[in-house]
Amino acid sequence: MKLERSAQLYQRAIAVIPGGVNSPVRAFNGVGGNPIFVTRAQGPYIYDADGQRFIDYVGSWGPLILGHAPRSVLDAVARAAKDGTSFGWATEREVELAEHVTKAVPSVEMVRFVSSGTEATMSALRVARGFTGRDRVVKFAGCYHGHADAFLADAGSGVATLGIPGCAGVPDGAVRDSLTVPYNDLNAVEATFSEHGDTIAAVIVEPVACNMGLVPPSPEFLPGLRSVCDKYGALLIFDEVITGFRLGLGGAQAHFGVTPDLTTFGKIIGGGLPVGAYGGRRDIMRVVAPLGPVYQAGTLSGNPLAMAAGIATLECLERPSFYSDLDSRAKTLTDGLDKVLASHGNIARVDRVASIFYLWFKPQSDRPARSYDEIKSADAGLFVRFFHALLNQGVTLAPSAFEVGFVSNAHELQHIEATITAVDLALKSVLG
Numbered sequence: 445m446k447l448e449r450s451a452q453l454y455q456r457a458i459a460v461i462p463g464g465v466n467s468p469v470r471a472f473n474g475v476g477g478n479p480i481f482v483t484r485a486q487g488p489y490i491y492d493a494d495g496q497r498f499i500d501y502v503g504s505w506g507p508l509i510l511g512h513a514p515r516s517v518l519d520a521v522a523r524a525a526k527d528g529t530s531f532g533w534a535t536e537r538e539v540e541l542a543e544h545v546t547k548a549v550p551s552v553e554m555v556r557f558v559s560s561g562t563e564a565t566m567s568a569l570r571v572a573r574g575f576t577g578r579d580r581v582v583k584f585a586g587c588y589h590g591h592a593d594a595f596l597a598d599a600g601s602g603v604a605t606l607g608i609p610g611c612a613g614v615p616d617g618a619v620r621d622s623l624t625v626p627y628n629d630l631n632a633v634e635a636t637f638s639e640h641g642d643t644i645a646a647v648i649v650e651p652v653a654c655n656m657g658l659v660p661p662s663p664e665f666l667p668g669l670r671s672v673c674d675k676y677g678a679l680l681i682f683d684e685v686i687t688g689f690r691l692g693l694g695g696a697q698a699h700f701g702v703t704p705d706l707t708t709f710g711k712i713i714g715g716g717l718p719v720g721a722y723g724g725r726r727d728i729m730r731v732v733a734p735l736g737p738v739y740q741a742g743t744l745s746g747n748p749l750a751m752a753a754g755i756a757t758l759e760c761l762e763r764p765s766f767y768s769d770l771d772s773r774a775k776t777l778t779d780g781l782d783k784v785l786a787s788h789g790n791i792a793r794v795d796r797v798a799s800i801f802y803l804w805f806k807p808q809s810d811r812p813a814r815s816y817d818e819i820k821s822a823d824a825g826l827f828v829r830f831f832h833a834l835l836n837q838g839v840t841l842a843p844s845a846f847e848v849g850f851v852s853n854a855h856e857l858q859h860i861e862a863t864i865t866a867v868d869l870a871l872k873s874v875l876g
């Protein structure tokens with residue numbers, strides 16, 4: 445590993461940007477060492493400032509389901525850019541992307557585009573509160589819904605990586621109405637509703653938890669949330685910022701057959717440009733201004749370059765065998781990793797949902813995790829050593845023991861085989 449240029453850039457960065465980064469996990473605090481600076485990327489590869497190439501499973505933290513710099517998306521963005529980068533007026537591309545989304549996800553009868561997943565969840569909560577006239581929200585420990593105040597209690601992703609219990613700067617009042625319960629714990633949800641039911645506006649959940657490692661829902665969890673919400677007149681919000689267009693065109697709601705009232709999107713829906721979206725039942729979405737009294741707006745919302753990238757991406761995903769191909773590649777990867785891990789005494793296990801995977805060390809169980817507590821019991825120290833050893837072998841995982849990996853359709857068999865070999869070599873060097 446060469447780090448000359450990345451180290452120089454990092455020194456410049458820390459003088460002018462907090463921690464040298466514009467999103468905390470990138471700073472490598474979770475794994476130590478000098479963050480790598482990326483100059484370009486193509487297909488399954490990223491290239492760093494020192495000219496090194498890595499097979500990348502971060503995929504910009506989820507959006508890049510087609511791999512890096514796919515030709516069709518680049519062309520669409522270039523065509524859009526020729527017409528101007530932003531107008532602040534209504535455009536046809538917004539209508540077109542909204543039509544793609546509402547067609548793919550039938551529970552979303554109307555959709556509003558924003559510029560990030562954070563804005564999407566924050567706005568969906570406001571809509572739920574405006575629609576129900578209630579204030580409280582139930583969320584789950586270890587789920588991440590972006591960095592809006594109301595969601596920064598016991599959150600996943602960077603909050604988990606940095607071990608931050610709450611968040612400074614968030615007034616008590618902003619999280620007073622946020623009730624946090626353990627993931628997959630329907631009894632806790634029911635207890636919370638029996639105490640506060642008539643004041644709860646919504647339950648927000650990652651239908652597959654992907655920001656505290658990978659925690660799939662137990663079979664009864666999502667249907668259980670649906671019926672509790674129905675019983676008490678609260679709205680069910682699926683935060684599909686990761687799972688949307690990842691678990692299939694219809695997202696987690698189609699995959700598990702549970703229909704939420706509101707859905708939030710981000711990541712894939714913008715094809716690598718800054719986009720988020722929230723949508724749902726028509727009667728609920730009609731509270732959004734200018735139709736109704738819930739204000740939500742954005743100077744760059746529905747940005748033409750971002751809409752073009754989103755449309756070009758969804759058009760690829762709409763190809764008939766897209767998801768079966770992608771998921772079988774991911775399965776080839778995790779099957780191969782299973783064998784390698786077995787040959788190392790099952791020091792770690794790898795879990796997978798569709799094309800999302802997660803590798804964790806010294807798990808206490810022989811099944812996927814069911815809660816944040818279980819993930820927290822993993823051996824993060826061993827992950828740190830493995831992360832660096834794997835980087836040395838030319839493969840990037842996210843620099844945190846709490847983040848998942850993403851397989852894209854640019855990961856071909858040769859890249860997957862090279863990854864399996866790299867993991868084997870990395871484990872040999874870590875375990876001596």
Ligand SMILES: *Cc1c(COP(=O)(O)O)cnc(C)c1O
Nearest residue numbers: 560561562588589590685686710
């Ligand atoms: C990434 C993420 C968000 C936040 O999206 P940003 O675009 O980073 O603001 C919200 N919810 C989930 C489930 C996410 O994974």
